[in-house]
Amino acid sequence: MPNSKQTLVVVGNGMVGHRLLELMVAKGALDRWNLITFCEEPRVAYDRVHLSQYFVNKTAADLTLVEPGFYQDNGIQVYIGDRIVEIDRVQQRVKSANGVEITYDRLVLATGSYPFVPPIQGNDATGTFVYRTIDDLDAIKTYAEQSRVGVVVGGGLLGLECANALKSLGLETHVVEFAPRLMPVQLDEAGGEILKEKIQGLGVQVHTSKVTTDIVSENGKLASMQFADETSLQTDMIVFSAGIRPRDELARGCGLQLGERGGVVIDEACQTSDPKIYAIGECALYQQRIFGLVAPGYQMAEVASDHLLSLPTAQQFTGADMSTKLKLLGVDVASFGDNFAKTPGAKALAVTDAVAGTYKKLVVNADGSRLLGGILVGDATAYGTLLQLMQNQMALPGSPLSLLVPASSDNTAALSIDNLPDTAQICSCNNVTKGQLCEAIRDDNITDLPTLKKCTNAGTGCGGCVPLVKDVLTSELKKSGVEVNNHLCEHFPYSRQELYHLLRVGEIKSFEALLAQHGTGYGCEICKPTVGSMLASSWNEHVLNTPHVGLQDTNDAFLANIQKDGTYSVIPRIPGGEITPEKLIALGQVAQEFDLYTKITGAQRVDLLGARVEQLPLIWQRLVETGFESGHAYGKALRTVKSCVGSTWCRFGVQDSTSLAIELELRYRGLRSPHKLKSAVSGCTRECAEAQGKDFGIIATENGWNLYVCGNGGMKPQHAILLATDLDKETLIKYIDRFLVFYIRTADKLERTSTWFNKLEGGLEYLKQVIIEDALGIADELEAQMQYHVNTYQCEWKATVESAEKMQRFRHFVNTDAVDPSLAYVQERGQKRPATEAERVVLNQSKDALVTPAH
């Protein structure tokens, strides 16, 4: 049987080569074809478009495009780390560098391109690199460790990607471009200028119209670049990203027709001058053009696979849309269609906003009724809409300029997603139409974006179409009447807010009772901690009491913060960040005695790390004796109220911020909430305590206090909003009481005040009405709930060390007093830290080096 199959050899396993194999499998080729591919790199196909992510948060494994088991399961032979060196067209045989010889029926060249290195004196010096493969990136990364300055030669799309990579490695980054502007292929002069300003604002220095004449090394190390205008630039490393050249040497060797400047000539079926050989991707030349983007490469793979399988519906390759939308160094850039208005009669209109740093240009036909192309810099949110208007030749609004002015109301009708025909291509990277999206949503009952992306591949290429994909999803779900489910989890068919109401109205005091009355099953790691928090903020019983202990996340369950090695950190409360020398010494003594790694936190407290579970009660016995209380750093609860020294010491302070911070922290300590709560009080408008980045922040004025709410630092910083001004202390506390309880009652699980506020219908006005004007008539109730919390507060750790039953839980083993034998530490800068895996191997060889317990 195997002999009846034909053999297809794919030379090159880049993005396009791999796509071809995927398509062959999807189109049912395995019955009739043996598929073989050669992969020159040491790893199979990966995402080159997002290569710079490799320096930020992605590993080589994250970037891979090959589903686990894809090649094995489909019987595709992959020669990794081997490449074809010779094609014998007469014998139809290929030969690899490792000596593998294969007879083919059909051959596909997907050899891609190589980076062009300009012929400059010294371009091969140590310290010069190219930017194409993961191996290139590894080399760049290693060399960057001993470098301070890095230069990218080339200010095109890839060059700027590369500059981003160098910047994320911490280098002083320069871009040197030969042309008078950045991205000369995609942008005009005005667009290039705005982009240059934006990028320079981000700390990357841009040098345009620079012709490099010489690369100078000193003592075998790269030193500087000399330019034709007799200026120079000092640098430690250079990365060339000055364009690509097709890898056509194999085609050249076997006499296939090439373009004058390289590239394997193909026809509409992606066949070369030898009909048994196809070429796709960046090595292929169609009508004198190389297509250096992934989307046209994927289109070629689609066409070639159709023809290889002789499908009756075979598509043709007739050139490609080179529209692009990218985020370069965080700046949106998009260019589409006839961006330079080359169509006869075409007209252009443009809006430059030098203040916001945006440039938007549209190219329209002679009567202004159809869109032909455009350029967007600084803000490309309209890209998806504009591209659809262009591709579907839809009629433009009376004044096309209105398309460029954001949030203008009269043009929304120009592109409601519902007006798009089903044939409209939404994702151009993966060629997914609106009709295909709708079909997937209907037939597979898809209700969320990640699933839709996974099922259809839409939005998984450059990502530019994701907002449109989301619009299609929302619109389809709305049409079919699907309600977006806000249930807490599979065990409770209620939102957190609804459940909170049920719990209070029914005076339900345990998870079991709530589950019995309003839920099903046993519960899970989502509903249990959520309900645990709701019970705590309503009834304030100790979280380690028997009915509650099983609800708590491990941090709450052991009243400490778990660390990567399974030990815990201890953070006692230091209200307002004020501490006596005696207490500071006491902390130091405890840390010394228990050998705890010690660090100052960002919240004006002291963190003691590396405490084993059985040490926690012993540590806390000592801390409680010295007058410390739990800091609740382990809870979704009030953390700290940070303060400056205020009018007591500071020559600028206008109020005593420290005293207020201490008073607030003592009032709200132990308050459990949907997520952690942070606060700060500043003694004057200089805002040294950073109150405007907190869930609630207070800034002193000449006349009292200004209250800010719903700010956030961390992952997604958000400026707090001013809720009320010039308050006296009593009113201030009243408003904070109401605000906090309102948030606790109505927010979703794990929702910080900033996100909660962003979703709050009616926004600031509504919040003011509820908190200040008591429009809902619940102010008394909110205040009473807070007062109950204040009255019933107890230090969780004091109560724990006084209870033999609670202390019982703080052991590593239930049946012996031994400590966890797996823990291992090494010394660094005079303190212990967890051993790395490599260090553990060494430590294990000399067992006595393992830390032995102090208690």
Added chain:
Amino acid sequence: MIREVSTTTADSTAWVTICALDAIAPNTGVNAQVGTEQVAIFRIGQTDEVYATGNFDPFSKTFVMSRGIVGDRQGVLKVASPIYKLNFELKTGLCLDDATVTIPIYPARVVDDQVQIGASCHTRS
């Protein structure tokens, strides 16, 4: 000091007594030393239904499984690893969030209010 360790041979499994049932709060876990191994034992509700798995969490590479939250997914009893919150089926040790990962399981029972563990572990194949 190992408390109350006794081995019985009433049936083919060698049972090791670990602790009294009420040493495990309802819907929580404890960790036990059994020979040289760390075994996490979980108690379902107020009942004497107990399950045992290895205490090693393969995702964080730490011995913390006993500190996870017990619950169910679509009726399947499971524990969520406390550091990265991946779920393991209590009866089989299968990871419900990553089919390539399992943790060992051990026979567990309650006799006369004492929790017992079968001495040899079973890894589901």
